[in-house]
Amino acid sequence: MDLTESDVLAILNLIEKSSFDFFQLEQGDLKLTVSKGGYAREASDQSPGITQQSDVSPPEDPAMFLETPVGQSERKQPPDGQGVSVAIKGLVPIAAPMVGIFYAASEPEAPPFVERGTTVDEGTNVGLIEVMKVYTGISAGVRGVISEILVSNGQFVEYGQSLFLVKPEGSPDGEGDQG
């Protein structure tokens, strides 16, 4: 049986509304794992978030799935309610903690806080969000390596919008591991 994108979304919806924090579905070579409350490592040390390992075509652009400008176009959006973290292909997003302007560096000439390949831990500051001249740091909240940067310096971001994708430490294929 093939799981379509909308099947996965429907499952996510059900999990979000349920009282379960963790869900794992295995069917043939398909495996779907969902965890609530952020990045939770399962006992068997499988990838966190959702791992879709099957011949179901994954979304071409993970950002399409993770960046969720609401109410726009016909894009499918994950039901990313409070505390539900969604990651495609083993990547974990770092979400904007508030609405505002994203800054990648502490000042215009300074180097960015993080780049692709930077190793981060939960407390690493990965950027700033400015709201009415007040700057708030963004903590990575996850240990791993920055794999994708989804926003640019000075960009307006919404609450909950994915800013970075992180390959968590201990991911299966080790890509991006810095040693």
Add this chain to the structure above:
Amino acid sequence: MTISRVLVANRGEIAVRIIKACHALGFESVAAVSEEDRNGLPAKMADRAVCIGPARSADSYLRVDAIVAAALGTGADAVHPGYGFLAEDPELAAACIKYDLKFIGPQPETIRKMGNKLKARALVKQSGISVVPGSEKVKNLQEAMTVAEDIGFPILLKAAAGGGGRGIKIVTEGKELSLAFGTAAAEARAAFGDETLYMERYIPNARHIEVQLLGDRYGNVVHLGERDCSLQRRYQKVLEEAPASLIPESLREELRKAAVAVAKEIHYENAGTVEFITDQDNGKFYFLEMNTRIQVEHPVTEMVTGRDLVKEQIRIADGQSLTFSQSDIRVSGHAIECRINAESPTHGFRPCPGLIARWQSPQGPGIRVDSHCTPGYSVSPYYDSLLAKLIVHEENRVKAAGRMQEALAAFVVTGVKTTIPFLRLLVCQLDYLQGKVNTCWLEKRLKDFAL
């Protein structure tokens, strides 16, 4: 700079209402939504939606900084606050001015003046309009007792920072005062961050009549007639009508004049409402408060005057002068509005959030439904329970009541409990149809409704 894109800093039916007005004016709309409302009707209808925070309104709809950031980030040039949330928070109005956004409402100073009910009373008194006999602020229980003996029981204890029917306690005799004073002060502190209380004589046979106003920045003020909102439960309006045809025309004229005088005195800009209590025993009227925003029940006024109040609000904020004068305002026919809430009338009106299975609202000439609900919409436990406003317009009050009965009968909602069954009984009550009601009538008769 003129308005071309409006950020709607609210949710639910009023967000839908504002988005429609923006589109009718040819302006773009941006819906500021909480995470909970991402997939709601306002998010779908607006040209763009932007998520401003988590479900809890304290972290989203009540955040001045998030609203301003959302407006600036989406290139909006104006902010409409709707009602509730930040609509009467001078901080939002001030922040908008600071960041060169047009606040669709009055000046922050006006909001501040009218927001403190004691200051508002003092100000109105100066223009020679009566306020309900009562006190300036009462500092302690002893003072409260002295004032109470002076104005006579029963009295109302009110929070100076309150409004919209919140923060009110009725005290019928002296020995209740001690307990009521303590709890009222504590509640006021918790709800409004200000424990200042004042007292008013309680008028048992009262009607709640309010006058709709529009003012522009060039000093023009017009009224759009009055509304009768006497049917209330726990100081919350349940059913509203326009015009207030059950009180004498001479009294109505006095109320309109007084309301316009208040607005002119404070150079009122945008849409506002002056609320009065009329005493049916002696024919006197008293200023209650002024609401510096669009009100929930504004549609009844729109129906009888044919004016779109939300469009007018946006035009005024855009710096335009009123396009009509007082003599252009004609009140025609009678309109009634019922508030449809997700509440269980058989369980003390407790809120009933949940998934709406069927949503079939009545249609037809003279029927209007303002709502954000659709089949499959999930009513959130985070916000107030208003699902829809059902408004009817007919040539007179009797026909309007009949049309309301029909429309309520045709309104089908399943999945969540609503106040529709209760409203169906309400509009059939003989006292209601004959207009023999006052502000406590509904509360007293509730137990007689066979629900």
